[in-house]
Amino acid sequence: MTQETTHFGFKEVATQDKQGMVRGVFDSVANKYDLMNDVLSFGAHRLWKHYTIATSNVKAGDKVLDIAGGTGDLARAFAMKVGDSGQVVLSDINAAMLNEGRKNLINKGVSGVEFVQLSGEQIPFADNSFDCVSIAFGLRNVTDKDQCIREMYRVLKPGGCLLILEFSKTDIALLEKFYEFYSFNIMPQLGKIIADDEDSYQYLAESIRKHPNQETLKQMVLDAGFGLCEYHNLSGGIVALHKGIKI
Amino acid sequence: MQAVILERALNYLLETHQIDVSLLDGKVVHFSLQDLPIEVGFVCTNTRIFVTTDTSTIADVNIKLKASVFLALLQGEDLTKLLREDKIIIHGDVKTAQLLVDLLQQVDIDFEEELSKYTGDIVAHQVGKLAKKFKSSDNPLTSIKDKITTLLIRPKVQ
Numbered sequence: 001m002t003q004e005t006t007h008f009g010f011k012e013v014a015t016q017d018k019q020g021m022v023r024g025v026f027d028s029v030a031n032k033y034d035l036m037n038d039v040l041s042f043g044a045h046r047l048w049k050h051y052t053i054a055t056s057n058v059k060a061g062d063k064v065l066d067i068a069g070g071t072g073d074l075a076r077a078f079a080m081k082v083g084d085s086g087q088v089v090l091s092d093i094n095a096a097m098l099n100e101g102r103k104n105l106i107n108k109g110v111s112g113v114e115f116v117q118l119s120g121e122q123i124p125f126a127d128n129s130f131d132c133v134s135i136a137f138g139l140r141n142v143t144d145k146d147q148c149i150r151e152m153y154r155v156l157k158p159g160g161c162l163l164i165l166e167f168s169k170t171d172i173a174l175l176e177k178f179y180e181f182y183s184f185n186i187m188p189q190l191g192k193i194i195a196d197d198e199d200s201y202q203y204l205a206e207s208i209r210k211h212p213n214q215e216t217l218k219q220m221v222l223d224a225g226f227g228l229c230e231y232h233n234l235s236g237g238i239v240a241l242h243k244g245i246k247i
Numbered sequence: 248m249q250a251v252i253l254e255r256a257l258n259y260l261l262e263t264h265q266i267d268v269s270l271l272d273g274k275v276v277h278f279s280l281q282d283l284p285i286e287v288g289f290v291c292t293n294t295r296i297f298v299t300t301d302t303s304t305i306a307d308v309n310i311k312l313k314a315s316v317f318l319a320l321l322q323g324e325d326l327t328k329l330l331r332e333d334k335i336i337i338h339g340d341v342k343t344a345q346l347l348v349d350l351l352q353q354v355d356i357d358f359e360e361e362l363s364k365y366t367g368d369i370v371a372h373q374v375g376k377l378a379k380k381f382k383s384s385d386n387p388l389t390s391i392k393d394k395i396t397t398l399l400i401r402p403k404v405q
Binding site for chain 1: 290
């Protein structure tokens, strides 16, 4: 019998092994994750996340689920928007990342956020529970992306908003060349120097290349049932924000 | 980016004026201004409005009008009268269009007052004056171009 395979960066691996391998990557980078994000993106990840929040249309009293929420950047901003009458759930499949998120939010004085360890492919919440579901820089690590988008659709209320912030494809030739060189030559080296982990950042560069481009991801969102999906290219398309509405 | 700004502004107005959009729940309205490069979709759902630039979505109603007619609508002009005068083109569900107009007419906002919070009184007043000139013109873009041309050819001598 042929074993089902999927990609892990540029490697072809058994489907059931990918989740564990991704977990290994994030276990390794968890305590340096924020620092590495700042260094590798020259701080731009803060602007991308700020734009995501501005686009979310979240208001006081809303219920928000942040999937693969890691160190809690989005959850913190959502918590301020929904206020005491709302609810924010910060979730991640990786316990080490979730612990970092909890520590970060406590250190920054944010209270009221709930923490749940979960897989985006099997979200343990009832149908039509949330006004907004977000996933930032997490979808490319999910083994079955279509299943994850279907699950996010299921837990969203009618009229709810899906936000997918993820690395994508730039069509600016010069930027693409620079980005290619930077991703495969500089990023892993910085990973080695700062986080003592070259392989994880080599995986990061590879996983970005394997991720669906803007139009493909938009179609995946529509195929999952969303009545509307549009995307906003950020930093020339290096990152894209897909916004889906459940109508 | 314009859609994001418009969406935030609209939802801010809904919240501050406590306007209920539930009558329009699930409705999609395409809206375009004939004399300005503005073409957006409004999706009213979950007690808020989403603004999209993706106008390929099937809409319940398509509304086309000039900027000055839009401002007239905001100030309480009757939709039926504007339709009769061919100042507004509506394709699709007129009832949805009427509901949207009713909703817009509930917004009573002093733009100068709101703007002055960010820019100060003088700038807000000047912008307000410009907006009034813009509103009184049938073709605002041409009017602005004409005014700039006049200024460049015959600058006022003090």
